[in-house]
Amino acid sequence: MISPHGGKLVDRTVPFEKRDQTVHEAARLTQLEISQDLARDVENIAYGAFSPLEGFLCQGDYESVLHTKRLQNDQVWTIPILLDVSKEELNGVKEGDRVTLVDNTRLPFALLDIEQTYTYDRKELAEKVYGTTDHAHPGVARTFAMKDLLVGGKITLIDPLFDEFQRLRLKPVETRVLFNEKGWRTIVGFQTRNIPHIGHEYVQKTALTFVDGLFINPVIGKKKKGDFKDEVILDAYNALLANYYLKDRTVLAILRMAMRYAGPREAIFHAIIRKNFGCTHFVVGRDHAGVGSYYPPYAAQQIFEEFPDLQIVPLFFTAFFYCSKCESVVNEKICPHGAQYRIDFSGTKLRGKLSSGDAPPKELIRPEVAEVLLKHKDPFVE
């Protein structure tokens, strides 16, 4: 089985026998309230999805990631995982102190050992990670809304956060056991934030043809306006898998994490996470993790050339479409027919159809999936 990134699967959870003692300790410490998105980052660190990270980045690693796309120890890392706070929130807490992290329900769920507090340049952060400082970019907007200070240090998870999709949530250690038990030696990871159309099915099944198993891993968490709601994505996938996929060859589990829309850098980050889940291969399509037209269509594929030591193998796919002459889903490398025969998998067209209550054509969406989508009164994030 492929090694976790950095060689060791991180586990920053409190052992069962020490939980009560840790809860008592947490009750006495200063509390620091963090957003749901950051709380999910804490969980991902604790469960090893972000291995080798054991906490939020300190300044040395932050600058190294920004400028070299690597941690200070030379391991590939492209998206800085940061905890931003205001001076007021720190409230006298200093480096070397331990604080309790609470989420927006005020429930203590983790501890943070503060190694360092430091200032940073929002413009530089946006430019390096997103390649732009345009505030219309959702990642840039989020960066400029960050608080004044960054806090670095290791976290320890006491209790998992509430998750309405708990039954579909697996930790990296669990997927690794699962893949092993299924006898899969090669596994392709598929990242998605969308409902599945026929084009996705084509990509997934093409990739699966060459490996033992397919791991479909939708990102569930904060998205942008107009994206499909989480429950819609999962209902749609369940309908698709039940009708068109071999159960022994496919696993569906969610990843609780906010999208960054950082295009190429995020493609590497997504690949590292799937490597930690035990995937040996990872699908990278056109404009992976992109938004608008901020990134060249295949920049998220080209960036993989920079990292010979990533180990997980990227599988690159070009844009695909339905060709009425070929009568199948094809891509520009294999279809000789003209544009007049093409039906594109246009998200806008699909949204338009669904908003008017019409079923999308079967060339774009499986009827069972369309039925599920139409049952949702309001399927889009507002």
Place this chain on the structure above:
Amino acid sequence: MSNKSVELPESLVNRVESRIKGSKFASVSDYVTFVLREKLAEEESPKTPFSEEEEKKIKDRLRALGYL
């Protein structure tokens, strides 16, 4: 990230210089860094240890969730 120098046989450097002409590598250092990172990643890959007890607990949860 600060850099350090290493010594290489001149003949090897010459070969690398010819090899990287017109490639994505801007220098011999870039090429050597690339190759070393690739090699080290292969060699530094330990097995993931699961204790029997841990594995049994995980399998029980996976069965309860319908994954196994």
